[in-house]
Every structure is written in C-alpha cells, then in structure tokens.
Amino acid sequence: MRGEHMAFPYDLVMFDLDGTLVETAPEICDAVNDTLHGLGLPAASLAEVERWIGHGTHELLIAALACATGTDAQAVRASKGLASTSATFDKHYQRRCGTRSRLYPGVREALAFLRTQGVKLAVITNKEARYTDTVLGVHQLRDSFDRVISGDSLPTKKPDPACVHACLHAFDVPKTRALFVGDSSIDAATARNAGVEVWLLPHGYNMGAPIQQCRPDRVIADFSVLAAEA
C-alpha cells in the first residue's frame, strides 16, 4: 500500500488520546469535583486527576472516590452507591467535555501532514467510547481517523495488545510499518506487547512519572517531529 513517492516511514500511526492529542485533565477534574461536591466530599486537585488518567474514566472515578473518602479502590468498588455516582459523573463529564480541553500544539497540522503521506490514522484510548466520541466531536476530530478504539470497544483495553492487533489487521499493515504515539507507560507497554515501535510525548499524563522511565523508542518534544520524519 505504500507508494514509491512516500517518505514517511510508517503506514499506520496509532495515537493515544488523553495527554497525547488532547489536554483533557482540566475538564475531567471539573467533572470529578462536580461529582465529589454533590456527595459532600473534598475536591481533588488537578495534579491528582492527572495521575489517575490512563486506565479509563471509570477507574479514575474509583480512584477519586477512594482518595476523597480515605478508603481504597476495592472498598469503592464494593460500595452500593457506585453505580449511581458513576451515572452522576457521566452527566457532569458529558456537560464539561470541550469546556476546558484543548488540542496540543501542532496536532491538526501533524494529522493533515500524515494524511498527505497516505498514512492510516487511529486513536487507541482507554477512555470509554461515549466520552471518546464527545471529545473527538467537540474538537472536530471525528473525521480525522480511520479507526477509533476505546477502552470498552474490545473485551480488553491497553496495555493488552488486542487494540493494536485490530488496527494492524484492519489496514493490513505489518508491525514494522506501524507506530504508536502516546504519553504514558500504559502506551509503551501496549506497543511493546504488540511488537510495534512507540514514541512518547512529555506533555501528557504518566501517573506522575517521567516518560523516559518507560524507555520508549523515542521521546519526541512535540508534533512537529512527525512532519520532520518525512
């Protein structure tokens, strides 16, 4: 599928969403605090919320409730009120989506450039599909990707490699021609588990740890590096 004239060295680029393409933590923090406030619980800080991003929004809510109540995730999971709190969070997050999130610099240009190179583009996020759709929609990114895989799209989520395998299969791209671009150790593990190369950006959320510790194939400073590869 790769033509002679194309210079970009991959036929498929899979992007993580939160902390990679979109800075989502501020509005997720707002939705968490709307929820905690309604329960009479203390607010979470932005730094705390940033550390909880990466395992999906439901896990993030559990972490926030555990922190605010001084318990642990297991106790929150077993609590009777979790389903209704989750429904409340859902309303708040849907309302907050797009109010304080923003694309990182150069995202639109990088996606447009990769399109001109004939590269297939995918989003692979642990965020649940209903939120992924809203976030992509408010940032006019719905039509930018050939495939979107969310945390609840498949039976497993990152770091299980099934999401990457699904993309490789869908576009008939060999592992060596595919790249994962992310912001966390979960993305690094996903790519490794699938046997594809991974580049990490330092601007996102990595549970508070420096991304160099994830030993990616490359740390890239920003999205302009993608265009410079051609």
Ligand SMILES: O=C(O)COP(=O)(O)O
């Ligand atoms: O934790 C989430 O909700 C999603 O995070 P991700 O887009 O970085 O996979």
Ligand SMILES: [Mg+2]
């Ligand atoms: Mg991320």
